[in-house]
Amino acid sequence: NAGVTQTPKFRVLKTGQSMTLLCAQDMNHEYMYWYRQDPGMGLRLIHYSVGEGTTAKGEVPDGYNVSRLKKQNFLLGLESAAPSQTSVYFCASRPIVRGNEQYFGPGTRLTVT
Amino acid sequence: DAKTTQPNSMESNEEEPVHLPCNHSTISGTDYIHWYRQLPSQGPEYVIHGLTSNVNNRMASLAIAEDRKSSTLILHRATLRDAAVYYCILRDVRGYQKVTFGTGTKLQVIP
Numbered sequence: 001n002a003g004v005t006q007t008p009k010f011r012v013l014k015t016g017q018s019m020t021l022l023c024a025q026d027m028n029h030e031y032m033y034w035y036r037q038d039p040g041m042g043l044r045l046i047h048y049s050v051g052e053g054t055t056a057k058g059e060v061p062d063g064y065n066v067s068r069l070k071k072q073n074f075l076l077g078l079e080s081a082a083p084s085q086t087s088v089y090f091c092a093s094r095p096i097v098r099g100n101e102q103y104f105g106p107g108t109r110l111t112v113t
Numbered sequence: 114d115a116k117t118t119q120p121n122s123m124e125s126n127e128e129e130p131v132h133l134p135c136n137h138s139t140i141s142g143t144d145y146i147h148w149y150r151q152l153p154s155q156g157p158e159y160v161i162h163g164l165t166s167n168v169n170n171r172m173a174s175l176a177i178a179e180d181r182k183s184s185t186l187i188l189h190r191a192t193l194r195d196a197a198v199y200y201c202i203l204r205d206v207r208g209y210q211k212v213t214f215g216t217g218t219k220l221q222v223i224p
Contacts (some may be wrong), residue, residue, distance in 0.1 A: 004156075035214070043157070043214035090156050099180075101147065104156030112119065 004105035023091030032074040135201030
């Protein structure tokens with residue numbers, strides 16, 4: 001049981017390039033989330049999904065797109081990367097049980113130059 | 114969304130108890146109180162959660178005020194491995210997405 005895994009762990013992009021971050025969970029959780037964390041700030045929710053085929057916007061969705069084609073995977077896409085998107089990105093998942101905790105991945109450190 | 118307020122930082126001596134406070138004066142009746150911690154260079158990990166009654170688990174205890182407007186995470190004997198940022202968050206039992214992680218409390222454990 002690997003829990004929540006994220007690919008890649010590190011990436012450097014040039015401004016304007018695109019990339020996709022992959023989050024995978026093997027716990028059969030319904031809910032999945034993408035957060036970003038910047039120095040001196042807490043985690044901010046980018047997008048989330050309450051089930052396969054559904055996605056919704058969080059606090060800071062601009063510049064990102066997501067897809068949840070399979071229950072176990074949640075993809076975060078940057079179509080045209082900007083330096084403001086330099087951050088550490090965390091994925092999390094949670095079962096549908098009320099009040100239950102989120103399980104976080106190890107993070108992806110993205111630098112946009 | 115209900116907001117939480119925590120001190121930016123705290124210090125504790127190793128093997129001493131630590132009480133991490135959290136204020137949530139606008140908490141609603143359907144909000145669970147969750148605590149997470151984030152060790153350096155890692156993703157957050159769940160610590161404990163509760164609704165109204167005090168809770169204990171192998172990691173910590175959670176003391177919830179009778180009016181639920183504040184709570185305290187208690188680490189009974191701080192170790193160096195407990196040095197982390199601790200987040201107090203509120204999760205509405207009716208919803209699934211409205212969770213805001215603030216800046217948390219950075220706990221330093223002194224040997």
